[in-house]
Amino acid sequence: xxxxxxxxxxxxxxxxxxxxxxxxxxxxxxxxxxxxxxxxxxxxxxxxxxxxxxxxxxxxxxxxxxxxxxxxxxxxxxxxxxxxxxxxxxxxxxxxxxxxxxxxxxxxxxxxxxxxxxxxxxxxxxxxxxxxxxxxxxxxxxxxxxxxxxxxxxxxxxxxxxxxxxxxxxxxxxxxxxxxxxxxxxxxxxxxxxxxxxxxxxxxxxxxxxxxxxxxxxxxxxxxxxxxxxxxxxxxxxxxxxxxxxxxxxxxxxxxxxxxxxxxxxxxxxxxxxxxxxxxxxxxxxxxxxxxxxxxxxxxxxxxxxxxxxxxxxxxxxxxxxxxxxxxxxxxxxxxxxxxxxxxxxxxxxxxxxxxxxxxxxxxxxxxxxxxxxxxxxxxxxxxxxxxxxxxxxxxxxxxxxxxxxxxxxxxxxxxxxxxxxxxxxxxxxx
Amino acid sequence: xxxxxxxxxxxxxxxxxxxxxxxxxxxxxxxxxxxxxxxxxxxxxxxxxxxxxxxxxxxxxxxxxxxxxxxxxxxxxxxxxxxxxxxxxxxxxxxxxxxxxxxxxxxxxxxxxxxxxxxxxxxxxxxxxxxxxxxxxxxxxxxxxxxxxxxxxxxxxxxxxxxxxxxxxxxxxxxxxxxxxxxxxxxxxxxxxxxxxxxxxxxxxxxxxxxxxxxxxxxxxxxxxxxxxxxxxxxxxxxxxxxxxxxxxxxxxxxxxxxxxxxxxxxxxxxxxxxxxxxxxxxxxxxxxxxxxxxxxxxxxxxxxxxxxxxxxxxxxxxxxxxxxxxxxxxxxxxxxxxxxxxxxxxxxxxxxxxxxxxxxxxxxxxxxxxxxxxxxxxxxxxxxxxxxxxxxxxxxxxxxxxxxxxxxxxxxxxxxxxxxxxxxxxxxxxxxxxxxxxxxxxxxxxxxx
Numbered sequence: 001x002x003x004x005x006x007x008x009x010x011x012x013x014x015x016x017x018x019x020x021x022x023x024x025x026x027x028x029x030x031x032x033x034x035x036x037x038x039x040x041x042x043x044x045x046x047x048x049x050x051x052x053x054x055x056x057x058x059x060x061x062x063x064x065x066x067x068x069x070x071x072x073x074x075x076x077x078x079x080x081x082x083x084x085x086x087x088x089x090x091x092x093x094x095x096x097x098x099x100x101x102x103x104x105x106x107x108x109x110x111x112x113x114x115x116x117x118x119x120x121x122x123x124x125x126x127x128x129x130x131x132x133x134x135x136x137x138x139x140x141x142x143x144x145x146x147x148x149x150x151x152x153x154x155x156x157x158x159x160x161x162x163x164x165x166x167x168x169x170x171x172x173x174x175x176x177x178x179x180x181x182x183x184x185x186x187x188x189x190x191x192x193x194x195x196x197x198x199x200x201x202x203x204x205x206x207x208x209x210x211x212x213x214x215x216x217x218x219x220x221x222x223x224x225x226x227x228x229x230x231x232x233x234x235x236x237x238x239x240x241x242x243x244x245x246x247x248x249x250x251x252x253x254x255x256x257x258x259x260x261x262x263x264x265x266x267x268x269x270x271x272x273x274x275x276x277x278x279x280x281x282x283x284x285x286x287x288x289x290x291x292x293x294x295x296x297x298x299x300x301x302x303x304x305x306x307x308x309x310x311x312x313x314x315x316x317x318x319x320x321x322x323x324x325x326x327x328x329x330x331x332x333x334x335x336x337x338x339x340x341x342x343x344x345x346x347x348x349x350x351x352x353x354x355x356x357x358x359x360x361x362x363x364x365x366x367x368x369x370x371x372x373x374x375x376x377x378x379x380x381x382x383x384x385x386x387x388x389x390x391x392x393x394x395x396x397x398x399x400x401x402x403x404x405x406x407x408x409x410x411x412x413x414x415x416x417x418x419x420x421x422x423x424x425x426x427x428x429x430x431x
Numbered sequence: 432x433x434x435x436x437x438x439x440x441x442x443x444x445x446x447x448x449x450x451x452x453x454x455x456x457x458x459x460x461x462x463x464x465x466x467x468x469x470x471x472x473x474x475x476x477x478x479x480x481x482x483x484x485x486x487x488x489x490x491x492x493x494x495x496x497x498x499x500x501x502x503x504x505x506x507x508x509x510x511x512x513x514x515x516x517x518x519x520x521x522x523x524x525x526x527x528x529x530x531x532x533x534x535x536x537x538x539x540x541x542x543x544x545x546x547x548x549x550x551x552x553x554x555x556x557x558x559x560x561x562x563x564x565x566x567x568x569x570x571x572x573x574x575x576x577x578x579x580x581x582x583x584x585x586x587x588x589x590x591x592x593x594x595x596x597x598x599x600x601x602x603x604x605x606x607x608x609x610x611x612x613x614x615x616x617x618x619x620x621x622x623x624x625x626x627x628x629x630x631x632x633x634x635x636x637x638x639x640x641x642x643x644x645x646x647x648x649x650x651x652x653x654x655x656x657x658x659x660x661x662x663x664x665x666x667x668x669x670x671x672x673x674x675x676x677x678x679x680x681x682x683x684x685x686x687x688x689x690x691x692x693x694x695x696x697x698x699x700x701x702x703x704x705x706x707x708x709x710x711x712x713x714x715x716x717x718x719x720x721x722x723x724x725x726x727x728x729x730x731x732x733x734x735x736x737x738x739x740x741x742x743x744x745x746x747x748x749x750x751x752x753x754x755x756x757x758x759x760x761x762x763x764x765x766x767x768x769x770x771x772x773x774x775x776x777x778x779x780x781x782x783x784x785x786x787x788x789x790x791x792x793x794x795x796x797x798x799x800x801x802x803x804x805x806x807x808x809x810x811x812x813x814x815x816x817x818x819x820x821x822x823x824x825x826x827x828x829x830x831x832x833x834x835x836x837x838x839x840x841x842x843x844x845x846x847x848x849x850x851x852x853x854x855x856x857x858x859x860x861x862x863x864x865x866x867x868x869x870x871x872x873x874x875x876x877x878x879x880x881x
Contacts, residue, residue, distance in 0.1 A: 310860055340740075428725075
């Protein structure tokens with residue numbers, strides 16, 4: 001199988017791929033590349049040696065072992081694989097057909113549900129989602145107040161365990177959203193609705209309080225024979241690592257006022273939080289920065305959450321958050337079918353003023369840090385996972401083609417559903 | 432000739448000539464200087480100028496002389512393209528765009544529900560969009576009439592209408608009229624299959640033919656009665672039926688048909704039907720599987736207005752690929768890239784780059800998919816879609832090439848009037864922020880919590 005993969009490399013890279021006589025599939029040598037390692041300086045005409053799925057060496061003077069498969073990347077650019085910080089990859093095939101979707105369970109409180117083993121490794125969206133360079137994705141559940149637990153996976157593998165980076169990556173809380181008042185000058189109504197938001201936050205707090213009580217009682221019962229252990233509750237059990245700060249929790253929040261509420265909530269509850277969305281984050285960027293909470297940016301193919309923020313608010317928001325020094329990362333959003341747009345969202349932010357380097361970091365090393373995997377992912381450095389993009393140009397440019405992806409040291413098959421259709425129907429004779 | 436009459440003649444002549452763009456409207460003469468001009472009609476002109484007089488482009492070229500009293504705008508090497516034309520949109524309409532009260536609703540008209548205050552008109556301008564075809568939804572095999580609008584933000588409903596653009600009839604095939612994805616949202620109704628959808632259109636054609644026949648007979652009898660000078664009693668006219676009048680307008684070719692379709696089989700089926708009845712089927716909307724039947728589309732002469740890469744949201748949108756637009760175009764189908772969405776409309780130029788990346792059309796061809804191609808589909812290509820003398824001064828200015836991923840639309844002009852200027856927008860934004868700050872300051876002094 002691995003031999004097939006290597007043959008594929010040579011086919012896909014056409015004349016540029018040169019294989020040594022006895023390739024060891026465990027060793028891959030990429031040469032003559034412009035390398036953008038993200039951590040460290042750009043290398044022109046550099047090489048990367050991959051061994052056992054890891055990056056062994058990077059630089060100008062790296063020598064090819066005689067038994068390595070060689071990719072000649074002349075004229076090409078090598079970036080670390082991109083990380084999609086929020087997706088439903090493997091959980092949704094066709095959004096309108098319920099039998100093909102598995103990311104939304106019934107009810108509001110499902111903190112115990114795990115997406116990991118529900119992921120379909122053979123979803124067509126892995127193949128199409130990879131074409132622009134995504135090698136790792138956070139796969140999230142959604143809906144309700146506590147949607148469940150996400151998994152961090154590589155975009156390639158025969159089964160979930162082969163894909164897994166982290167089986168339980170983050171928990172989630174969907175923060176209540178303050179609705180925009182209808183019409184102008186309805187101050188009283190606005191106040192009333194804001195109270196509703198606070199009340200809903202109180203409800204979440206009450207739920208967490210119950211979970212804490214349960215966990216405390218259970219702990220007490222373990223040491224004190226006079227205390228009866230509470231009846232097993234999977235939901236409260238699942239909140240244990242969230243409440244003791246060992247499992248990060250992604251909090252979806254958009255409006256400035258709600259973000260402020262959420263910052264206080266995180267502080268009071270002592271959570272290890274990551275914000276997602278923050279459409280009006282630019283209004284309270286200093287406060288987010290102070291809180292130390294990173295932010296996952298949602299799809300930027302979106303209008304302003306409030307027309308008064310200006311037409312360019314979604315892009316300006318990213319620029320302001322980065323300027324404030326907040327750790328940000330990009331995500332493709334709710335539809336795995338549009339997963340390939342991940343770098344294009346970053347490009348949109350660059351167009352409106354985000355420094356290019358910051359955009360690349362927000363696709364690589366930043367999410368690696370946010371998910372606690374920066375020792376494995378997010379840059380081209382010796383010792384890290386060999387997750388690489390080999391592209392004809394800047395991967396943020398829509399016109400650039402990713403020629404080859406390397407995931408866990410494997411040059412993966414780049415064919416996909418689109419390519420299958422294209423090859424079939426372009427062969428129909430013209431009249 | 433009396434002086435008043437002379438004045439009348441002169442002013443009438445000025446009106447006619449002015450309307451044709453032959454006479455410069457002195458109050459509005461703008462020379463856009465030193466831009467990279469993507470003309471679409473010909474080669475891109477580096478360092479070129481565009482002279483706009485009144486509502487029209489009058490000259491395009493290098494080193495144009497500045498007419499007296501002309502305002503000069505230095506483009507500093509920025510890129511200019513014809514205003515983007517979105518051939519499939521639902522913005523600027525009041526309320527729901529699907530009349531679901533009946534199966535066939537050919538008589539309802541978007542013209543009656545234009546909403547000039549829809550903020551999406553402004554958003555369209557920020558994405559370089561200057562004209563749109565806004566239309567009825569896709570819930571009915573034969574839905575209502577659509578309309579072509581110009582993005583004259585701030586003008587009245589009547590003033591948004593693109594003068595002289597052909598009227599359209601929106602049809603829909605497949606899952607939406609079958610109500611495949613709205614199970615339980617109402618009582619089940621015919622049709623539930625593609626067979627039924629086609630038949631429901633065919634039935635309506637026959638009804639309209641009968642209706643027209645009745646009217647022809649009535650008119651014949653009425654004429655005879657009139658000529659008989661009272662000997663024959665005048666007949667009673669048939670009951671007026673607005674729906675069948677509209678269907679008759681479809682059969683006569685007065686209404687251009689824009690047919691929502693995904694699957695290639697239903698495209699073949701509806702082309703056969705339209706041929707049989709002599710209907711002017713102009714364009715398949717979405718047409719996600721159009722790439723499978725390019726031979727047939729070319730033979731019939733029907734266009735495809737589609738997405739760059741939106742797919743897999745329902746079953747009939749699954750068997751496609753972002754290469755579809757390119758493959759259709761390469762095989763001779765007239766292709767437009769549309770938004771069908773107020774947000775996607777803001778970045779259609781990014782979508783065009785996707786046609787270059789997936790399927791490999793030339794960049795010029797990708798730009799045509801946003802300009803002259805939709806203009807042809809909408810029947811307004813004599814007025815808009817290229818940068819040429821005599822055409823409407825509908826222009827979009829970008830800081831980089833429109834297909835560059837980091838490009839930003841900086842100015843949008845409709846009929847020679849600037850409706851969006853990013854520099855002014857940013858100035859306004861800054862001013863508003865400063866005012867907001869000032870408002871907060873006294874609170875601070877009073878010990879208010881900030």
